[in-house]
Amino acid sequence: MNQRPLSPHLGVYKFMYTMSLSILHRITGCAAAIGFLAFVWWLMALASGPESYAAAMHVLSSPLAKLLLVGFTFSFVYHFCNGIRHLVWDTGRGLERAQARRSGAMVIVASVLLTAAVIWFGCHAMGYSLTGAG
Amino acid sequence: MSLRSPLSKVLGRGSAGDGVGHWWVQRVTAVALLPLTLWFVISLLGQSLQSYDGMRGWLGQSWVAVLTVLLVLTLSWHARLGVQVVIEDYVHGKGAKTTLLLLSTFVHVGAAVAAIFAILRIALS
Numbered sequence A: 001m002n003q004r005p006l007s008p009h010l011g012v013y014k015f016m017y018t019m020s021l022s023i024l025h026r027i028t029g030c031a032a033a034i035g036f037l038a039f040v041w042w043l044m045a046l047a048s049g050p051e052s053y054a055a056a057m058h059v060l061s062s063p064l065a066k067l068l069l070v071g072f073t074f075s076f077v078y079h080f081c082n083g084i085r086h087l088v089w090d091t092g093r094g095l096e097r098a099q100a101r102r103s104g105a106m107v108i109v110a111s112v113l114l115t116a117a118v119i120w121f122g123c124h125a126m127g128y129s130l131t132g133a134g
Numbered sequence B: 001m002s003l004r005s006p007l008s009k010v011l012g013r014g015s016a017g018d019g020v021g022h023w024w025v026q027r028v029t030a031v032a033l034l035p036l037t038l039w040f041v042i043s044l045l046g047q048s049l050q051s052y053d054g055m056r057g058w059l060g061q062s063w064v065a066v067l068t069v070l071l072v073l074t075l076s077w078h079a080r081l082g083v084q085v086v087i088e089d090y091v092h093g094k095g096a097k098t099t100l101l102l103l104s105t106f107v108h109v110g111a112a113v114a115a116i117f118a119i120l121r122i123a124l125s
Helices: A017-048 A050-060 A063-090 A097-126 B006-011 B021-045 B052-060 B062-090 B094-123
Strands: none
Touching: A017 A050, A017 A063, A017 A097, A017 B052, A017 B062, A017 B094, A050 A063, A050 B052, A063 A097, A063 B021, A097 B021, B021 B062, B052 B062, B052 B094, B062 B094
């Protein structure tokens, strides 16, 4: 059998922060895929009738579900932003080390801001008050 | 120096034992998902999520239903391809790898069919 090493050989490189962005792209992609399954479950509840939809919305209002939703939101937003970075790379642009570091920083800032924005508008759409004690 | 065998170079195949088709479809679905997901998130966050009738009415509109079906198809396809790469790269046993790839395919196809069924049930009711 062919025993040649196949990529990725994660242990052979000096650590750089752009590497963690790269692995984070995969992690957030997998998390977003799980979030997609949760979305399908919610869609099925909506299609099944008012009782099942109310039950699903009740499940989604639990603290654990809210934490997961924040995680799914960040995962999706990061994967979206970093995905654009990857698509730009696919055209052969922005591959210099300084450019890749700069675009990586831009992705992190954009992801945090957009995640906060989605959570803000998401809370409004869910009917949660962000300013009062309710 | 290259770690790849001459045959491997000629075939242009990586650890998946496959060509560039996978890579290309991953990009095509990624580009399609940029406007689809952007539209969906903005449109969804403009709704009152607690209102069952409101959500049914929103998703029941023809163009919302069509775009959401497109989103679900493209997203599940893109996710299936991405999870495939992760499994191929990090799961090394042939049996475990094949089992997980099969499972991933079943889950993604099942999720896509369930989502499309739900959307059509709402839109055609």
